[in-house]
Amino acid sequence: RKEVEQDPGPFNVPEGATVAFNCTYSNSASQSFFWYRQDCRKEPKLLMSVYSSGNEDGRFTAQLNRASQYISLLIRDSKLSDSATYLCVVNKKGRRALTFGSGTRLQVQP
Amino acid sequence: GAVVSQHPSWVICKSGTSVKIECRSLDFQATTMFWYRQFPKQSLMLMATSNEGSKATYEQGVEKDKFLINHASLTLSTLTVTSAHPEDSSFYICSARDASGSSTDTQYFGPGTRLTVL
Numbered sequence: 581r582k583e584v585e586q587d588p589g590p591f592n593v594p595e596g597a598t599v600a601f602n603c604t605y606s607n608s609a610s611q612s613f614f615w616y617r618q619d620c621r622k623e624p625k626l627l628m629s630v631y632s633s634g635n636e637d638g639r640f641t642a643q644l645n646r647a648s649q650y651i652s653l654l655i656r657d658s659k660l661s662d663s664a665t666y667l668c669v670v671n672k673k674g675r676r677a678l679t680f681g682s683g684t685r686l687q688v689q690p
Numbered sequence: 691g692a693v694v695s696q697h698p699s700w701v702i703c704k705s706g707t708s709v710k711i712e713c714r715s716l717d718f719q720a721t722t723m724f725w726y727r728q729f730p731k732q733s734l735m736l737m738a739t740s741n742e743g744s745k746a747t748y749e750q751g752v753e754k755d756k757f758l759i760n761h762a763s764l765t766l767s768t769l770t771v772t773s774a775h776p777e778d779s780s781f782y783i784c785s786a787r788d789a790s791g792s793s794t795d796t797q798y799f800g801p802g803t804r805l806t807v808l
Contacts, residue, residue, distance in 0.1 A: 584733075623783050623799040624734065667733070676787065677724050678797060682733040 581606055584681035586668050592687045597658045601684045603651040603668030610679075612671035613644055615653045617664045618683065624667055627653075658688045693717055694786050696800035703774055704808055710770045711803045713784030719764035720786035724797065725757075728781040740767040774807045781805075 586603045593599050605613075613630035628635065630642040630651055641654040651668055668681035693716040703709050713723055721742045726734040738759050739747040746759035758770040767786075771778055781804050785797040 621781070621802075621804070623802045625799070676722055677736045677739055678785075679736075680726075680734045 582682070583607055583679050584668050584670055586681040586684045588682060588684060590685040590687050592689060593658055594689055595658055595660060597688075598654065598656045599658055599686060600655075601653045601666055601668075601686075603653075603681055605649050605651070605668075605670045605679075607670070607672055608649065609673045610649075610670040611673045613642075613651050614669040614671075614678070615640075615642055615651075616667040616669050616680075618667055619664050624669075624680075627666070655686075658686075660688050660690060662686060663688045694784065694798045694800040696782075696784055696803050698803060699801060700804040700806075702806045702808065705775050706773055708770055708772045709774055709805060710768055711782055711784075711805075713767045713769070713786070713800050715765045715786045715788075715798070718786075718788045718798075720767075720788065721764060723761060723767040723784055723786045725759065725767075725769050726783045726785065728783060728802075734783060737769075771805065774805070776807045779805055779807045 584605050615627040616624040617627045618624040628637050628642050630644045632644050634643045639656045643652045665683040665685045667683045669678050671678050695714045697712045723740040725737045727737050728734045736749050737752045740759045740761040742761045742764055748754045756772055761767040781802050783802040784800045
């Protein structure tokens with residue numbers, strides 16, 4: 581079983597739609613959680629950290645459920661520029677390197 | 691924000707040659723840098739953790755004699771792919787953690803190096 585699992589997609593949505601991505605992680609010792617965005621042939625870029633209380637950054641909302649080991653990302657009012665691969669990333673306690681999910685591809689269509 | 695550079699951004703080489711990739715933290719010191727590899731349509735996989743002034747720590751299945759890592763200063767780590775073969779063709783990405791302690795777990799990624807071995 582992969583440490584971080586994501587639905588690979590692709591998710592094809594129209595502009596303005598709301599879309600949600602889910603992610604599960606297997607290691608209960610994980611202590612930090614992030615969503616990264618990766619454009620084609622580019623490096624990943626931090627989108628937002630994810631906290632147990634849930635957090636929002638503009639059109640993006642992230643949620644963490646530690647009991648279920650589940651992380652979500654909600655994108656409201658999708659823009660064409662949101663088209664990318666979204667990577668769920670966790671950091672285990674005592675380990676400095678990040679563990680990446682394989683990503684969920686989003687394609688926003690006009 | 692913090693900036694990490696990689697050089698070269700892409701390289702094409704013949705099978706059997708060695709390729710060196712540099713990773714630099716431009717505006718902060720990094721005692722730890724990480725090297726990842728990403729094959730098409732797959733996730734980033736950690737290859738090794740580069741520690742300034744000491745030996746790198748390699749992930750299981752990564753040959754340390756094939757992927758030589760040197761972290762001679764707080765701002766530079768190098769990855770040398772020795773005797774490269776076509777199956778080594780991949781996107782190599784480094785990342786660095788700010789040693790100042792002001793950041794939590796944020797890692798800053800370099801732009802990646804695309805290696806193609808013919």
